[in-house]
Amino acid sequence: MSEPQPKPKKPRGIARLIAGACIACGARCQAVCPVNCVEMTDSGEPVIDTAKCIGCQKCVKICPASALEMFFTPEEQKILEQLAASAIPVEEEVDPEAAALALKLAEYRGVWVFVEQTEGEPAKVSWELLGVGADLAAKLGVELCALVIGESVEHLCSESFAYGAAKTYLLDAPVYKYYRTEAYVEGCCHLIEKYKPEIILMGATGMGRDLAGAIATRVATGLTADCTGLAIDEKRNLMQTRPAFGGNIMATIMCDKFRPQMSTVRPNVMPMPERREGAKGIIIRDPFTVTEDSVLTKVIEIIRDSHSKGTVDITGAEFIISGGRGMMAPENFTLLQELADELGGVVGASRSAVDAGWMPGDRQVGQTGKTVRPKIYIACGISGAIQHLVGMQDSDIVIAINRDSSAPIFEVATYGIVGDLFQVVPAITKRIRKMKQARR
Numbered sequence: 001m002s003e004p005q006p007k008p009k010k011p012r013g014i015a016r017l018i019a020g021a022c023i024a025c026g027a028r029c030q031a032v033c034p035v036n037c038v039e040m041t042d043s044g045e046p047v048i049d050t051a052k053c054i055g056c057q058k059c060v061k062i063c064p065a066s067a068l069e070m071f072f073t074p075e076e077q078k079i080l081e082q083l084a085a086s087a088i089p090v091e092e093e094v095d096p097e098a099a100a101l102a103l104k105l106a107e108y109r110g111v112w113v114f115v116e117q118t119e120g121e122p123a124k125v126s127w128e129l130l131g132v133g134a135d136l137a138a139k140l141g142v143e144l145c146a147l148v149i150g151e152s153v154e155h156l157c158s159e160s161f162a163y164g165a166a167k168t169y170l171l172d173a174p175v176y177k178y179y180r181t182e183a184y185v186e187g188c189c190h191l192i193e194k195y196k197p198e199i200i201l202m203g204a205t206g207m208g209r210d211l212a213g214a215i216a217t218r219v220a221t222g223l224t225a226d227c228t229g230l231a232i233d234e235k236r237n238l239m240q241t242r243p244a245f246g247g248n249i250m251a252t253i254m255c256d257k258f259r260p261q262m263s264t265v266r267p268n269v270m271p272m273p274e275r276r277e278g279a280k281g282i283i284i285r286d287p288f289t290v291t292e293d294s295v296l297t298k299v300i301e302i303i304r305d306s307h308s309k310g311t312v313d314i315t316g317a318e319f320i321i322s323g324g325r326g327m328m329a330p331e332n333f334t335l336l337q338e339l340a341d342e343l344g345g346v347v348g349a350s351r352s353a354v355d356a357g358w359m360p361g362d363r364q365v366g367q368t369g370k371t372v373r374p375k376i377y378i379a380c381g382i383s384g385a386i387q388h389l390v391g392m393q394d395s396d397i398v399i400a401i402n403r404d405s406s407a408p409i410f411e412v413a414t415y416g417i418v419g420d421l422f423q424v425v426p427a428i429t430k431r432i433r434k435m436k437q438a439r440r
């Protein structure tokens, strides 16, 4: 009987630079090297200490220009070829660091959505997040859970079930009556440490932004703000897409070494899920509470913002007629208001129109304005810069009116009208009025 063959070890090789390929991206290869064998030259190119390199391939994988490759000696090359030809099982080395990380991450399971409420009134964005949360939970094969915090807010648990949650974690106590960062952070962190969710989604509202940032800092994890897309990769990581560099590119951000993964999403970015009346779920009432004395912020009185009276909330409108720099002057916005009145809609604006002082800031649509998702969005004299598009491109129907046929707005438009808005808009208004009169 012949002796069993020892399993050959797969050569690891060493990393080396491909001449002329480095783009001096900012020393990413140096940053990931676990054995500090990468030094940078003054021109930003890596110099690899081959004596120290352990062939982990981290620098090769991170290089955005594929300027690093693995080098094998002729002997190692031979072994690799033999292994490939003989198909002898190779003894893969287990990276103990990676194994420990995988075990730690596996402790976290479930997708949570924070249900934002003010005096018991839920923020619609919470339900939108349950919609996208359901897709993520299904992909991961885990439960979709809601997180409800407040005083006398149990009715929001049933609402959460109606919008898709299977379970709701509830903190209901007088100390949570008004949103105060300290109390809510304590409550959330307690639940996170106890139940270990792998994903937490919050609305990118004043409250959500404040709370998410404070929690991420406390539990030492990553947070991606203002996501416009969420998906799961093959390793269960959350792929969080958002505009970056002033909206000129879309970046997908991952938090692959820490849990929970946290994202905020602006209202109206995700579609509303269908409401399932009477849907049932499990309520986990956690008795955790914070003493009133330990909360430094006290709510003495709530004073409603008198300026907000009479202001228009464009985010909830079904018809938005927006004007841009092509409107030429503030008084020309009355043309848009007339059309909006006929349609029962509101007037929005591009940032250029707002910066020019033609429209108030709360009408601005776009990256630094509001995200809207109306049934019909009519863009008048708006070129369609990416920063504007991210705020309105998910509208059901986009109608663009622009005299420049090559304006980028036409790329997202369902219907495009190439023409002078000062002729086209009044003509549409007139036509609608006529149609309405004919129906009476």
Ligand SMILES: Cc1cc2nc3c(=O)[nH]c(=O)nc-3n(C[C@H](O)[C@H](O)[C@H](O)COP(=O)(O)OP(=O)(O)OC[C@H]3O[C@@H](n4cnc5c(N)ncnc54)[C@H](O)[C@@H]3O)c2cc1C
Binding pocket: 246, 247, 323, 324, 325, 326, 327, 349, 350, 351, 352, 353, 364, 365, 366, 367, 368, 369, 370, 380, 381, 382, 383, 384, 385, 386, 387, 388, 391, 401, 402, 403, 404, 407, 419, 420, 421, 422
């Ligand atoms: C960090 C950052 C954030 C930003 N955030 C936002 C944001 O939230 N929202 C936003 O809108 N922008 C934002 N911007 C600005 C954005 O880049 C554009 O500058 C802006 O959207 C352009 O506005 P506009 O289309 O009205 O003007 P322009 O780009 O000047 O376009 C005017 C258009 O009107 C057309 N026009 C002129 N006269 C007529 C006419 N008589 N009839 C028909 N068409 C006519 C022209 O052909 C042109 O296409 C941001 C920029 C940065 C850098």
